[in-house]
Amino acid sequence: MQKRIRIAALVVAVAASVLGCPAQADQTTDKIKAALQQRLGVDAGDIKGIQKAPVAGLYEVNLGTQIIYSDVNGDYVLTGDLVDTKAHRNLTEARLAELNKVDFARLPFENAVKVVKGNGKRTIAVFSDPNCPYCHQLETTLKSIDNVTVYTFLYPVLSDDSTAKAKSIWCSTDRAKAWESWMVDRKAPTASGSCNTAAIDSNLKLGAKMNVTGTPTVILADGRRLPGAVSADRLESELSAAH
Template sequence: MKKVIKIAAVSLLGLAFSVAHADENAIRQALGKAMPSVTVGAVKPSEISGLYEVTVGGNIVYVSDDGKYLIQGHLVDVAARTDLTEEKLGGARKQALEKLGQDKMIVFKPKTSKYTVSIFTDIDCGYCRKLHSEIDQYMAEGITVQYLFFPRAGKGSDSYHKAVSVWCADDRKAALTAAKKGDTPPAKTCVNPVDEHMQLAEDFEVKGTPMIVTEKGNIFPGYLPAKQLAEALADEQGKK
C-alpha cells in the first residue's frame, strides 16, 4: 500500500512539473509573438494560482497560465501588509544592471569603496548637476557612482546628443563633468550604450532624474546629499 501511495505521489509530482513547464512554454510563446522586441527572463508561478511571475528586463509582470492576459502592477499580501513585487524587483534590477556591465557606465570610484550606486542621470537636469557638483563628497563617503544616461526629453533631443557626445569623448569623466557645468560637449558619435540605458530606465519605470539604484536593487528617487545617502546605504547593509 505504501509503495502504491509513493508511486502515486511521484506521478502527481511529475504531472505538476510537466503542466508547469507547459504553462511556461505557452507564456514565452505568447509574449514572444505579441511583443517580439521584449526579452523574457525568468517565468515562475506567482503566489496566486494560475498567475505566473515573469521577469522582463528589470521589471516584473504577471501573466495568465495560457499567456493570454498580462497584468502590470504590484502584488500585495494584504494580511502581511507586504509588497511582494517590490521585494522581488530589487533582485531583478540588480541582475539587469549586472548584465549591462560596468564597462557600459561612466564610473567615479573612490580609493576605498564601501558602497556602489547606479544613478540614472540627465545632463540638463538641475538636481543631477547639483549631485555631480558634489561628487567629491560622495567619494569621501566611500560611494562608487556608476552613471547611466536617461535624457528625459527622449531620443534625438539635445540632452540625448550630449549624452552620446560625452560617451564618445576621449575622457568620458572629464567630458561629463564639463557638461554638468553647462558646457556643450563637442559633437561626436560612436558605438554607445545610451539607448540601452534608456531601455533599462523604462524597465525600471524611471519617472525623473536623478534616480539612485543601490547594490541590492532598491531605489532612492531624487537627489540625496552624500552623508544622507551613505547613512541610507549603511542601513541597507545592516551596518547601523
C-alpha cells in the first residue's frame, strides 16, 4: 500500500511540473506583451505571438511582417537579424519564412489571372500591382521561364490608377493577354472596367490577411515567399526546390 501511495504521489508531482510549464510560459509572454503594448504603443492584435528565442534570455516577438526580440520583462528590445555564426544561417529570416508560409493549394485561384507557359507543370502565385516597376521587371523575367503556370493576383495598392488598370485588365476578354501586354509591352488595357470586380476586392483583403506588404510577392508551390523582383536564376532554383 505504501509503495502505491509513493507511486501515485510521484505521478501527481510529474503531472504538476509538466502542466506548470505552459502556465509559467503564458505568464511570461503575457507580461512581455503587456509591457510592449504600453511602452511601444503596439496594438494587441499586432503581436501575433511570443516565444523563447534560440538565445538564452531572449524572446521572439512576432509582429507579422517583422520579428523583434525582447528580454523577459519587456524592458529591452532588439531589432534586426539574429544570425547563427556557426551555421552561417539567418535565423530571423528563416523564422519569418516559416511563420508566413502559405497553404498554396487553398489560394482562391479563381480570383487570379492565369498564364500558362510550356507544359505549365510548375506553379507560382504572384501578388502584383499594375503600376509597380518591380512587378514589370518580374514579368519581363518570367518571359524567360518555361513550363510554369503563373497565377497573378491583381493587388492594386499603389494608386487609384493601379485600381483602374487592374479593373480594366480583369474585365478584358483575354485577361492573360491584357496583363502581359501592359506589364511587358506597356500597351494599356482598353476594357471599361465595369464588370464584376469583386475578385480584386477579395485579393486586397487576402493580401492584408497574409501580410503581403510589398509587390511583387511571389508564392512558391511549397508555400514559401520570394519578395521583390527576383532574378531568373534565383526563380529557376526556387521553382526546382519547391516541386
